[in-house]
Amino acid sequence: MNRNPLDKELQHISGMNTASQALVQRTAAPGLAILFLALVAMWASASVGQTPAAVVVVIGAIVAGYMALNIGANDVANNMGPAVGARALTMPAALLIAAICEAAGALLAGGDVVETVASDLLVGLNIAPASFVLVMISALLAAAMWVHLSTFIGAPVSTTHSIIGGVTGAGIAAAGLSAVSWTDIFIIAFGWVVSPIAGGAIAALLLFLTQVAITRRMDKLRAARTWVPVFVAVMAGTFAMYLADKGLQRVWTPSPFTTLTIGLLAALIGWAIAFSGVRRRSIELENRKKHVATLFRLPLILSAGLLSFSHGANDVANAIGPLAAIVSTLSHGTAEVGTDLPFWVLSIGAFGISVGLALFGPRLIRTVGEQITKLNEIRAFCAALSTGLTVLVASALGMPVSTTHIAIGAVFGIGFLREYRSRQEMMRKSVPIYARFVDPRELNATPEMAFANAREADHRRLIRRRSVYGIMGAWMVTLPCSAILAALVFFIVSKFAL
Template identity: 25%
Template sequence: MPDINSALILLGVIVLLGLAFDFINGFHDTANAIATSVATRVLSPRQAVIMAGVLNFVGALTGTAVAQTVGKGIIKPEHSTQLLVISALISAIIWDLITWWYGIPSSSSHALVFSIVGAGVASRGWQEIQFDGVNKVLTGLVASPALGFAVAFMVMAILLWLFARAKPQAISRIFGRLQVLSAAYMAYSHGSNDAQKTMGVITMAVASYYGWSGSEWAVPLWVILAAATAMALGTAAGGWRIIRTMGLKVVELRPIHGFAAETTAATVIEVASRLGIPVSTTHVISSSILGVGATRRLSAVKWGIAGRIVTAWIVTIPACIAIGWAVYEVLHLLTGAS
């Protein structure tokens, strides 16, 4: 067992790593909130990034249901250790940086959750995992993109029917203005779901340090504010590699398409946040973009790029379990900690 001073130092390191993950998540997932509005030229990249950063911060302050799922729904609080938390964070950061470098819009959310699973298995075996919590995450993994595609398709079809006789210039003007609102809504919902995941994992470390039980587990205010700030700053830093994939390569977008995709995705994410389901904003906005593109014709969607995105989603789960397990084993060997 580490003494109280070394344990406190380790807690500080974990908090910094957690905030670093949140910052990386911010620039990794900036594309989710602003790619469509940049692609349709409704907002300049600079305007879109500033707006997304501010609304990510606001959204992150609106609840902790997702944080509770991540922080105490995957691993029991009394079995969580600082070594487990730091291993999961390092694993998720490694995966986020790999996918960012190659411009692959993978899921930061699932990278973190399945890194926790991998580190938990290395710590105590598969019996350590709370599969109800994992199933909740997997439900969101499957249902949220399916809903994004289907609802965006329907919303786009309704909009096309309603504005069938309108002039193209009028449609672009109307939805150019509306898309500013939908992009803001998307940025807000992104903060409400994604920032909470970091809140959950930092609180895991705090709970481990103080020995909290499940009934004592709660997200401190300073953790909420710190995570919200880190994500907002990361969003402001931008993630242009992924923006190019999300906004420009999947389907050609106009303001009406951007509005439909962003409004759909933000609503799916916001509902999930209130239900405490950690979903991937990348999954939801990607599938929503595909949904609106499919209303034009199936060939309008560049399915090769879409397939590459889906492959990244699938690979994230085993890759992060493996990386989380490996990082835990290495750190355990080097430190002798438990």
């Protein structure tokens, strides 16, 4: 059947429109990011005025804005990924909540940890102020480039470790190996191992407790009325202490007793509110696991928002800490790291994280929430609560850890627990009672049986190994790659600037 030439022409035009819309979508986000950096340059220029060092400050502000964009694109996925993967939040709602909470955390409570970005790492950096400024710019640019590359390939990495690697590499390039506190580097490296294991173990324990206490009971709703308020109380107390101890350091530094008291009061209030809400909500639900899981939806959303607030308060220093050091050095004429943050510097980090999240965050949010293991409201809540608990304990012990590693480790731990229990259930159903005392290798009596058992075991894998290996590989190379990149940037920039 011959087609009308007009139909062919209309189809051709429709295809061109579709292609042009796809092109616009691909170029809109980078274009808006460039617009944001242009606004950062104008904001920095207006803030510092006509000073001899204005050009250097503006360049540093642009690089800090670039780093903030990448933090929003990569790091925030750890907080919102489980909630989106569990279908508790849509992607637009997650982006909106995270953007508001990240900006609020950065503006209201951010900036107290700026000094730790470089002062704890560079102990022998006795160089001229101009070289110190180049060290900070090189560290920022290298860290931002590495996080950008990691986001492009879909690997969630620690932006804290990226900026630490950048400061270390640029410091070595400027003053040699003696400029670096290797003890702190080794402690940080030790945290790479401890933090994801601790996060995964605590998340798996929480999930196991919810299964024993609620989802594996005959009367799930009755059990939920008792235990969901308890889990909410633990969440409320944990995040209250977390915010008091770490998230609000810039405006308030409570004593350990005060922090504990705040946690207990928050837990009591959280339990009372959840007790009433769960009883009222459970009347409308059926005695099924899927329905009971919805009782964790609101606590999950609240925990994700609180994690975002705390993340903004703490990790904004990764973007604007070196910029603050640059501004202080140029103002006082001596290389300085510890300094108070001007509001215009803090605002670049706060809004940069939110803009980066909105423009580039969905890809990493899907990676964390959907491409590691399947999540529902209960599993995602356990992952979020595990992250808060692990960071709080590590903070109390004085151990530097990565929130990224803990959050991803929590999702891994949940997946591995589900897989283990699934395999155990398979063994109970498929292996006769008399065969349970036989060497498992003797069950593969024939090649066909071995193939069938291997295929069944593969079907029981509830966590994607490829995602695990890829993310762990990115973690291992983050600090050395950002350090090497920072050293190269410093050598290149110093050839033209010094």
